[in-house]
Amino acid sequence: MSRTALLPVVLLLVCVIPFAAASPWTLVILVLPLLAAAYVLRAGVDVTDEGITVRQVLASRTVPWDELAGIRIGDRRRLWLVTTAGTEIAVPVLRVGDLPRLAELSGGRIPATQ
Template sequence: MASLARLRLSRVTLVPVVFLAVCVLPFAAASPWAAPVLLLPVLAAVWVLRVGVDVDDDAITSRGLVGQRRVAWDDLAGIRVVRNARLRLVTSGGREVPLPVLRARDLPRLAGWSGGRIDVPAPPGH
């Protein structure tokens, strides 16, 4: 199974995470009871590095912080655009799977990655 595309958040997103770590360090050092606050930047960094979408020959995989959902091309009924232009896969069973880093503006790119399995209508006037 060859991976065709792998989309993650930009590594530049780690800059605010480093800033958060620097900001919570004095608070966490002030008391042993505040040390768990250091987990916040660690979780944020893991989220930035983990969350994304993988598209391959067999399926689309949506990766979250702790899990992943794989939707085979044969099980894909469509794509729904929800609030804030976020995308969700709709399965043939009616289940919706969020695509965490993709927006409506990414639909043409997703259609290209799909190898013709997803069709994006042309904008009005074209």
């Protein structure tokens, strides 16, 4: 994910500061920009020679190439990795438009769509 996505997070932080300063209990609102920043900085996909690693905020999972059965296109054009065991792993930052780039990075392991 591009680091420019942190700009709306900074804007969110500026917007919630007045609410957070209203009372000691509303300081909890400052957690929202922190969670959004953690998502922007952590979520992503790494494509290596060993396989595809899907990183989420609190966890990551690597699917080796020999365990990847395919890619499913879900609602809202989201992508899911389908393993040979039948499990599906949501890919948080890629959409259908990213498939040609993913095919290129896979070194031919994922066929390019026409």
